[in-house]
Amino acid sequence: xxxxxxxxxxxxxxxxxxxxxxxxxxxxxxxxxxxxxxxxxxxxxxxxxxxxxxxxxxxxxxxxxxxxxxxxxxxxxxxxxxxxxxxxxxxxxxxxxxxxxxxxxxxxxxxxxxxxxxxxxxxxxxxxxxxxxxxxxxxxxxxxxxxxxxxxxxxxxxxxxxxxxxxxxxxxxxxxxxxxxxxxxxxxxxxxxxxxxxxxxxxxxxxxxxxxxxxxxxxxxxxxxxxxxxxxxxxxxxxxxxxxxxxxxxxxxxxxxxxxxxxxxxxxxxxxxxxxxxxxxxxxxxxxx
Numbered sequence: 001x002x003x004x005x006x007x008x009x010x011x012x013x014x015x016x017x018x019x020x021x022x023x024x025x026x027x028x029x030x031x032x033x034x035x036x037x038x039x040x041x042x043x044x045x046x047x048x049x050x051x052x053x054x055x056x057x058x059x060x061x062x063x064x065x066x067x068x069x070x071x072x073x074x075x076x077x078x079x080x081x082x083x084x085x086x087x088x089x090x091x092x093x094x095x096x097x098x099x100x101x102x103x104x105x106x107x108x109x110x111x112x113x114x115x116x117x118x119x120x121x122x123x124x125x126x127x128x129x130x131x132x133x134x135x136x137x138x139x140x141x142x143x144x145x146x147x148x149x150x151x152x153x154x155x156x157x158x159x160x161x162x163x164x165x166x167x168x169x170x171x172x173x174x175x176x177x178x179x180x181x182x183x184x185x186x187x188x189x190x191x192x193x194x195x196x197x198x199x200x201x202x203x204x205x206x207x208x209x210x211x212x213x214x215x216x217x218x219x220x221x222x223x224x225x226x227x228x229x230x231x232x233x234x235x236x237x238x239x240x241x242x243x244x245x246x247x248x249x250x251x252x253x254x255x256x257x258x259x260x261x262x263x264x265x266x267x268x269x270x271x272x273x274x275x276x277x278x279x280x281x282x283x284x285x286x287x288x289x
Contacts, residue, residue: 004075005089008058009051015265017046019144027157028286035152041104042151048097049112053119055090059083060123107150115143130197138169156227167214175252178203182256211245233285240278247271
């Protein structure tokens with residue numbers, strides 16, 4: 001039972017919660033014990049909160065998941081986990097996580113509560129509204145970044161990173177919708193009702209627009225943000241971002257992958273290499289260069 005509950009919390013997708021470290025890294029405080037510990041605790045609470053939301057989402061989607069070629073193997077859809085036990089786990093985890101988050105930091109708790117409420121609306125209503133559904137997903141990433149800002153005393157964090165995070169999340173979200181539509185074909189609406197509001201060509205246009213905006217926004221950040229080193233070395237990280245976006249486009253257009261960005265992050269070596277290379281270069285520039 002506990003294994004099924006943990007699986008339903010989708011630990012592979014907890015990589016998204018790493019966005020809470022953005023403020024710590026880009027404000028130059030990653031190597032400071034106090035701020036790092038505070039942010040690490042926030043990361044753990046975010047993982048528990050997002051895991052709780054995933055349980056609720058699977059409860060709401062149980063009938064649709066039974067029609068999906070892969071998701072029907074999930075504990076709730078397959079019957080390995082009962083809905084009653086899932087609700088009990090959700091209640092216990094949700095209350096405990098929110099209480100701990102407010103004890104950690106009041107503003108962090110408020111953002112975590114906002115994140116939870118938005119995702120409840122998403123699970124039961126907004127995920128059926130085209131375009132809005134992806135914007136709700138993107139808001140989760142921005143709230144994670146904002147949550148990280150509340151946990152430390154920020155001095156050099158640039159608002160540009162909110163813009164870049166929003167656009168990147170929209171890019172991944174529309175890419176995920178395209179991959180789902182391509183995989184499920186004529187059965188798409190039996191799994192996810194919102195796919196009735198999309199077509200491959202429409203999603204391709206949205207992806208093209210958002211990917212171009214993401215590259216432009218990040219490029220502007222690297223040479224215009226006031227908190228960055230004056231030597232503009234951060235511009236050297238642009239090729240890694242461009243390659244990462246192009247690689248993801250290749251995966252969803254050529255390999256018909258991308259339906260689960262978290263799996264791509266952990267399994268596609270070129271994509272993972274670009275992220276690691278970008279991260280190492282950012283650390284070198286901000287903390288050594």
